[in-house]
Amino acid sequence: MVRKVISAIVILVAVTVIGSIVYQTVSSPPVGVNQGEEAPDIELMRAEGESMSLSDQRGDFVIMNLWASWCEPCIREFPMLDEVHQDYQDEGMQVIAVNMTSYERTPDEAVEFLGDHPVSMPILFDEEGEAADVYLDEGLPTTYFINEEGIIVDTIVGEVTRDMVEERIQPFL
Template identity: 65%
Template sequence: MVKKWLSIGVVLVALAVVGGIVYQNVSSPPVGVNQGEQAPDFDLPQQNGENISLSDFDENFVIVNLWASWCEPCIREFPVLDDAHQNYEDEGVHVIAVNMATTERSPDEALAFLEENPVSMPIVFDEDGEFADDYPLRDGLPQTYFINEEGIIVDVHRGELTEEMLDERIQPFL
């Protein structure tokens, strides 16, 4: 009789474990860089040496923009992104500009660009290409991810963003 109850107990524990795994896989989206997926976390250095992680902005709407100093559309949209950062930060919308440092002609190119074009939004640097492994460039630069308060990518835009396009994507999350 004890063996029977022990067997039933083992089966129930196994079912609970399998059920938990299935529930977790069904209830939380996979990690990835496509719309509807959980955005991969990152931890990248700023100019001042302090790191920023995506997880630093939990429960906020985050716009992650990938750029390089040689990219003309990136240069044109830079002020638009910085304006959005300034205009919406108090409402829980944060813009993070990720310099794709491994695509720069030299390490100093991005820094020289930032000296000539200062911005208030956080700038981080993918110095070793690990960020690019998680957020691969598709169709070139710029590339922008819109990540909701739960860390889910709600939109991906490839190419230059205008003020109107940016506002259109932000407004539903205010």
């Protein structure tokens, strides 16, 4: 009788563990850079010298823009993205501009660009190419729209306009 009880308990524990693993696998989206996937976490240095990670922004809607100072479409959309950041940051939305520093001609070019074009949105520097390795598939600029749970809800490769951004963020405001 004791042997049957112990066997039943072992089976119950095994079923619970296996069920938990299956539930976690099925209920959690995969990590990746496609729509519907959990955005891979990156931690980069800010212009001010402290680090910032994407996971620190959970709870906020994030527009993450990948840019370089030599990229003409990046330069054109830069002021608009800063305006969006200013307009919506109090509503739980962040615009984060990630400079592809490893793609710059010289490391100082991005800093010089920011000196000529000051912004209030957080600027992160991808000095070692970590973000580029994960997020940069097709070219610059690339903009990711990431919901409060860290799930990528949309991606735009190429220049974005205010109308394009507004259309994508409205359901999340």
